[in-house]
Each structure stands twice: as structure tokens, then as C-alpha cells.
Amino acid sequence: MFPEPAGLPERLRGRTLVMGVVNVTPDSFSDGGRYFGIDAAIGRAHDLVRDGADIVDVGGESTRPGATRLDPAEELARIEPVVRALAADGIAVSIDTMNASTAAAAAAAGALIVNDVSGGLADPAMLPTVADLGMPYICMHWRGHAERMNDLAVYDDVVEEVATELASRLEACSRAGVDVDRVVLDPGIGFAKEAHHNWALLRRLDHLAGLGRPILIGASRKRFLGSLLADPVSDEPRPTDDRDVATAAVSAIAARDGVWAVRVHDVAGSRDAVAVGSAWRQG
Numbered sequence: 001m002f003p004e005p006a007g008l009p010e011r012l013r014g015r016t017l018v019m020g021v022v023n024v025t026p027d028s029f030s031d032g033g034r035y036f037g038i039d040a041a042i043g044r045a046h047d048l049v050r051d052g053a054d055i056v057d058v059g060g061e062s063t064r065p066g067a068t069r070l071d072p073a074e075e076l077a078r079i080e081p082v083v084r085a086l087a088a089d090g091i092a093v094s095i096d097t098m099n100a101s102t103a104a105a106a107a108a109a110g111a112l113i114v115n116d117v118s119g120g121l122a123d124p125a126m127l128p129t130v131a132d133l134g135m136p137y138i139c140m141h142w143r144g145h146a147e148r149m150n151d152l153a154v155y156d157d158v159v160e161e162v163a164t165e166l167a168s169r170l171e172a173c174s175r176a177g178v179d180v181d182r183v184v185l186d187p188g189i190g191f192a193k194e195a196h197h198n199w200a201l202l203r204r205l206d207h208l209a210g211l212g213r214p215i216l217i218g219a220s221r222k223r224f225l226g227s228l229l230a231d232p233v234s235d236e237p238r239p240t241d242d243r244d245v246a247t248a249a250v251s252a253i254a255a256r257d258g259v260w261a262v263r264v265h266d267v268a269g270s271r272d273a274v275a276v277g278s279a280w281r282q283g
């Protein structure tokens with residue numbers, strides 16, 4: 001096992017965790033407005049917990065390649081009631097946001113973890129806010145916002161460069177007063193990375209572990225899995241919602257390699273996969 005972040009309850013310790021994804025994003029609002037979207041998100045989170053999610057990751061802003069930014073006030077209106085309801089039901093919630101104000105409001109609503117795909121780079125107030133909140137912080141490797149991240153996928157040695165850039169974010173955390181014992185690092189699969197970059201990073205998780213912090217892997221349903229499984233005749237990528245077996249395979253191997261957590265949409269598959277990978281590691 002890589003190290004674990006300090007500051008989590010006992011029930012979230014000692015094993016690789018499965019984090020289930022709840023996106024409170026516009027498509028979930030399409031037929032009935034915001035309240036419908038919020039209720040749907042809460043229902044989805046309960047389904048994920050029933051499937052075995054240890055943590056539910058609630059996000060209001062899409063970070064997909066090409067996505068445009070969301071007004072933080074709208075982000076907050078989407079996520080706050082969801083976080084509040086889930087926390088009241090005793091569910092461990094992480095808040096997936098690049099905005100310090102959203103992180104702080106989610107913490108007040110009961111979130112346990114801040115998950116920042118920008119590693120503190122998108123909002124200069126994020127690291128000082130996390131320092132004040134004293135919460136576990138997932139610090140992802142990031143080079144720029146979604147609309148330009150494909151242009152930033154340029155590396156001589158992706159494993160070295162991601163490790164170096166994550167180490168410098170860890171220093172920034174420390175300078176801002178964040179307790180580095182509470183920091184989890186994430187190589188940012190699919191963020192300013194082409195498929196071969198993602199595979200190189202997954203193959204060398206041991207190198208990232210050398211930074212001495214727990215690791216989270218978010219590979220679920222991502223494009224590199226779609227292209228891996230492309231139709232042999234048409235070369236069309238595998239559709240997004242048909243990538244869960246491949247996602248579970250990544251989860252099994254990541255657990256075998258001792259990661260702290262995997263972030264996935266299909267929790268049931270990855271829960272079993274993590275059980276296999278963890279048993280394999282310990283066997």
C-alpha cells in the first residue's frame with residue numbers, strides 16, 4: 001500500500017478505496033430543471049454506495065476536453081444541496097472543484113475531501129483555503145483548462161515530467177500551509193495526455209509512488225480506453241458507456257500496484273476488480 005492521507009475516518013483506512021463519480025452537470029438537468037438534476041444526483045450517489053462506493057465524488061463542472069468554464073455561483077448551486085444531503089446520510093463525499101469558494105462551501109455542507117483537478121493552479125485561493133479547512137486534498141497533475149489541454153500534451157519523458165510537476169505542486173501545497181500528510185497525488189489520466197502518455201504513467205505508478213504520497217487513478221471510461229477497444233473494422237472508438245470492463249481492468253492493476261483509490265463511474269465492477277488486485281498484491 002502507498003501511504004494514506006491523514007484526516008480520514010477509520011472506515012476509509014487500510015485498503016484501496018473505490019470513489020464513485022456523481023456529475024451534477026447540464027445533461028442531468030435536461031428534463032425538469034435544477035431540482036430534478038439535484039434529486040437525480042442524490043439518487044445516483046445512493047446507488048453507487050449500494051454498489052460499494054467508499055467515497056462519492058460530487059462535481060458540477062465538466063472537465064472533459066473542450067468543455068467551457070462554468071460560473072462558480074452556478075457550480076455551487078448545483079453541488080451544495082447534493083453534498084449536504086449525502087453528508088447528512090453519512091456518505092463520505094469529496095468535492096470535485098477547481099474553485100476555492102466552492103470547496104469551502106462544500107466543506108461547510110459536510111464534504112470530507114477536496115478533489116482539485118487543477119492541483120491548485122486554476123484558483124490562487126485554493127491552496128490557502130485547503131490549508132484553512134485542514135481537509136484531505138487530491139492534487140491532480142494539470143497543465144491548463146479543458147479548452148486547450150490537448151495542445152499541452154507535449155512531453156519528452158511523460159513519467160519524469162509528471163512526477164517533477166507533481167513534486168512542485170506538493171511544494172506549493174506546503175508553502176501555502178497545506179498539511180502535506182493530507183495530500184493525495186493524481187497523475188491526471190487524460191488531462192493534457194495522449195493515450196500513450198496515459199499508458200506510460202499507469203505502467204510506472206511505482207515512480208510516482210516515489211514522491212511518498214498516496215495515489216488516486218481516474219481512468220474511468222476515458223478516451224484512451226475507447227481507442228484501445230476501437231472497432232477493428234470501422235476504427236470507431238468504443239462508446240463511452242461500454243468501457244466499464246476495461247475500466248475495471250485498470251482498477252484491478254492499480255489496486256495490485258497499491259494505489260489509495262480509483263475514481264470510477266461503474267462502482268460494482270471496480271469494487272470486485274479492486275478486491276482481486278488487492279488480494280493479488282497481498283497473496
Ligand code: PMM
Binds near residue numbers: 063115138217219
Ligand atoms: N477525471 C475527471 C474529473 N475529475 N478527478 C481526479 N482526481 N482525477 C481524474 O482523473 C478526474 C477527476 C474527468 O472525468 P469525468 O468527466 O468522466 O468525471
